Amino acid sequence: MAGTVQLLCLATSSGVPLYCRSKGESRQLPFSVIGSLNGVHMFGSNQDVLLTSTCTENTRVFWRVFQDSITLIVMTSEEDASDLYLSRLLDNVFSAMVLVIGLDDLVNLKNVERLKRDLRACYKMIDSFLAAPDWIGDLTQCVDCVVSPDTDILQEALDIFVAAAESNFGCLMVMGKVVVATEKWWRLAAQEVMLLAWLVGSLAPSSSRDYPIYLPHGSPTVPHRLLSFQLVPGVEVCMLCGPTPSLHEVQTELVERFWSPLLEPLKTCLGVHQRSFPACTPLHHSIIGLLLINREQNKNVFTLQPHGVENSQQQGAGLPPERCKSILRLFYTLAVSAYFPADTSEDKPAALHEEFHTGFTHSPTECYVAATDHKCYGIQTQQHQLFLVFKPDAPTFALRTIATKTLNLMTKEVPF
Incomplete structure (x- = not known):
């Protein structure tokens, strides 16, 4: 590859x-x-x-x-x-x-x-x-997220912190993935939310930043200030604001006051970011790659270690991570190009190779692929899309059942 x-x-x-x-x-x-x-x-x-x-x-x-x-x-x-x-x-x-x-x-x-x-x-x-890198938002046009077990606590702290800084737009990120964000942050265009996370994730680590940015859809000619503060290595809180407040004011008066009491939940985020969701969420042992998209909020969870780092190493995924990532990206591309076309007016991305597609009398909601070294299954609902990569020995007849149970688990018990 x-x-x-x-x-x-x-x-x-x-x-x-x-x-x-x-x-x-x-x-x-x-x-x-x-x-x-x-x-x-x-x-x-x-x-x-x-x-x-x-x-x-x-x-x-x-x-x-x-x-x-x-x-x-x-x-x-x-x-x-x-x-x-x-x-x-x-x-x-x-x-x-x-x-x-x-x-x-x-x-x-x-x-x-x-x-x-x-x-x-x-x-x-x-x-x-x-x-x-280990993100997929560039392809899905959704922001990569981490589901923390302390979401409620972190969300409350973020809302209070952002309001104290006289802003409405803020988010908490771990290694370039969003953990929680304010309501108005989610109201930004989907690509803008993705790009802001990608920008923060691509910059060199820094204790604080005051970075001028333009919003490609909302404000392409008038700049805003992107303030970011490192809470623990790998975890940053970010805000969009105007001329005020100053970086020094927020850093000295607000960051320590609101985030010091939450040191443990912030560290927990680091332990979750590679899997992207809590370890207490058990998935079927045959799953080796997962992409879950929330279509309404334009965010996704993506992982090549669905059973955690240690368990994945012990079990042996059977596929190198780069190969698994390539398969998942290709399967997503196939599904959204041929079977789950977007409802938006976005230019059609690719010509369809399946001649029988023109004969569909319905809108497909599920699809699968069976290859020599892997199998894939995809499900689309009104709110979510789920794409899974399986080990090759997973029974083909069981893929639908496993995928349906995984979707219910990830959307109702996590939830996402």
Whole structure:
């Protein structure tokens, strides 16, 4: 599954490269190749032809133009790089650029050299999208979450803390995953919630930050301040606010007062973050990967260690974690592209390969895959989507029962 990914960002009108980021063992592309990739897209555009993607024997290329100003091109040799993933990758990259430097500078390209320098602040976040770490929100467009056994206590503390700082937008994160958030934080656009968590997770650890950000959907031209404070290593509380209060004021007057009494619940979050939900939630032994999406709140729980770190090592998952993650991402892509299409007006991500799909007289709510080294099962309800990866020896006839019981367990007893 190993492969290379190269991302190019160019000024649409001039074709001037703004940056190039890569993953894997890939060489810097010569300017002639960059010019050719941009040129073929511009030629098609001049002929009223929209070129979005193409494939060679071992490489897939994807083009997107944003605001008639920025052109993004991605090339990948990764076998599991679907059209859905590449489309959302480019959308996430452009939104990350807006998040960090604002829309005005991207639309009004007055000084290209200055824009190149400003875009360096986006590199860590963009590189984290290319690296695809232990989060899946880049693909699902939902924020990765951790379900803590102390959710109620932490939620109450967060609400009081944020109100004391005269803000309405706040969240508690562990290793880039949201534990609890205020009501208005959840009212932000789904991609904004995901991007804010991704930004915090991609930055170097710091005791506190005062970071200017733009909301790509809600406020792309007017900046807000993102304040973050490290409560214990790996656990941060974040707020969105205006000119006040100052970072020093919040850190010295509010952080210790509200969060010092909750040191143990905060440490508990660290113990839960890899599994993403409490160890007291027992799952069937054949499950080796899980993705649960709350469709109403645009959040998800994702884990490759559904039985905890120690139990997973003792039992032996049977698949390397990277392989299991790739399978889960591909199964999610298949399901939402072919069987569980979104109700939104989002551009259709991929052509359907199953000819019989056009003959469906109903909307499928379940699907499964059986392969030599794994099996998968997916369920969609009005509020949730659940995607599971199983060991290959799990009986196919039992997958539906196990998946249904898992969904009931995760949504009623956890709950999520």
